[in-house]
Amino acid sequence: MRLSTRGRYAVRAMLDLALHQGEGLVPRAAIARRQGLSPTYIAHLFRRLERAGLVEGVKGPGGGYRLRRHPAEISVGEIIRVVEGPIALVHCVTPEGQKRCRRAADCVTRGLWREVSEALAEMLDRVTLQDLCARAEERKEASISSM
Amino acid sequence: MRLSTRGRYAVRAMLDLALHQGEGLVPRAAIARRQGLSPTYIAHLFRRLERAGLVEGVKGPGGGYRLRRHPAEISVGEIIRVVEGPIALVHCVTPEGQKRCRRAADCVTRGLWREVSEALAEMLDRVTLQDLCARAEERKEASISSM
DNA sequence: AGCATAGTTGAGTATTTTTGTCAACAAAAC
């Protein structure tokens, strides 16, 4: 029941983008360096995020990535769904998964998994990149004031 | 972010045990047949559950498994923790996982994962085997009354 | 005692998923 690195890296990379978007386009190498990730792996994650309309990649010197929506309009849940698929504790509560499970119709536990999955999705959808930026700011201020 | 079959099978097998506990010891073969699972795989799951004190295995003819606590005292969360480990969206919010992540101290996303993991765990801890039994009964009555 | 029925346990294996890397390519700036 773990998030894979895909989801975690994608959220961290997107947060990095949100934190540095005032500086214009953010190149892959900068994100990779700050977040300690592989540049090419980031490229693959951002390809999905670009197709989903969350980021935009600009080629050429001075190029890089930028968010296509305001950080307040991008939720953690959306990012995760893009790179990991539906937020579901079990496959059979997703539209396609349901078709392939013979037990789906009268499975007692399935109802539970569906309810919990929906609650989990709601939690993740309520948190936006802006919220995470605010947390990062708090964190920074706290470390300064404690000096 | 999926539950593995370990967790799902364990919950289904434990529910099967709860539903049939009035009939005395429930042999592995019966659970396997009803739930469509491999008997030997069930054996391995129940070995963990036995060590955790949730079930008891009785050998010999007429043997089988039985719950060691009342269904109302066994939560789905507990079952999952026994067979899958801590309920956590990311490894770094567990006690051991935290030690192995250099970023743990000042990671902004980690706080989010911790909060969501705790909420998820609470949800799963609130649901007991008895609750699932009640759902199964409802299901059965509904199918009878609709005839 | 001896046989049949069950659970116990450790080792091993096949499959799938995850987590990347590599190399060739495309576009844009200068």
Add this chain to the structure above:
DNA sequence: GTTTTGTTGACAAAAATACTCAACTATGCT
């Protein structure tokens, strides 16, 4: 036209998952 940067598909190593097998132990029955 060269350099910088993103794009894309193919591929591969590693880890996790989902089992199976075989030998063993305990118990009840006749």
